[in-house]
């Protein structure tokens with residue numbers, strides 16, 4: 659019987675569950691709508707139980723939306739904590755999986771997981787520290803430092819970095835109120851997430867033409883967020899996923915604005931000469947989070963040996 663990993667990418671709108679032997683060998687997957695914990699967690703367990711029939715389940719990895727509790731000594735280790743998602747605050751995730759399967763469970767933020775997957779097998783191999791940033795409905799970022807996902811007081815919350823306001827390309831002030839439930843327009847996510855772009859334009863971000871000046875404004879904000887990360891964690895590579903970064907030439911403009919914001923202070927060719935090897939797309943694209951969950955399962959299995 660083949661040894662397989664269970665992988666769960668737990669998101670605010672969907673739970674993608676799979677079994678796999680590695681990133682290139684996903685055997686079965688399912689997409690579940692994120693409903694209430696009482697519905698979705700048993701659905702995920704039922705999928706894994708069914709899909710692993712005839713296999714040996716070695717470990718499970720969960721790359722989860724947050725904030726989450728990662729301190730193994732905390733009484734609520736393995737839970738979602740203070741989320742604004744209705745019904746999900748203080749929801750145990752690891753406990754029910756351990757109870758159901760009795761195997762090691764790797765647990766981390768979706769973006770720490772994606773960062774680990776990209777370092778282990780993808781676009782950030784050989785790069786340490788490395789950052790994974792996603793810009794879409796929200797903004798999230800994870801970090802690998804010394805080979806492991808960065809944990810501390812909690813975990814990186816790059817999406818909520820305070821970011822100064824900039825002006826539109828024609829010099830107008832950006833007076834948008836902001837999209838963050840906690841910080842309004844005072845943070846990276848509040849100013850630069852997909853909903854923030856859409857709200858300024860009065861239409862969904864996906865429908866805004868590539869030549870709209872809003873993308874230049876967006877690149878300016880993305881560069882400010884990236885510069886804060888470059889200056890605080892000194893990553894050797896930043897992997898950027900999510901829909902926004904790959905619209906038109908947002909990625910190219912962001913690389914150029916990043917060079918401008920850093921203003922020559924970080925005297926490394928990676929940032930002084932905008933190039934295509936420092937801020938890069940994820941190898942695993944839309945599957946970066948799911949592959950991250952596989953990497954967390956692998957790490958949990960190795961840690962349990």
Ligand code: ZN
Nearest residue numbers: 818838841845
């Ligand atoms: Zn915020």
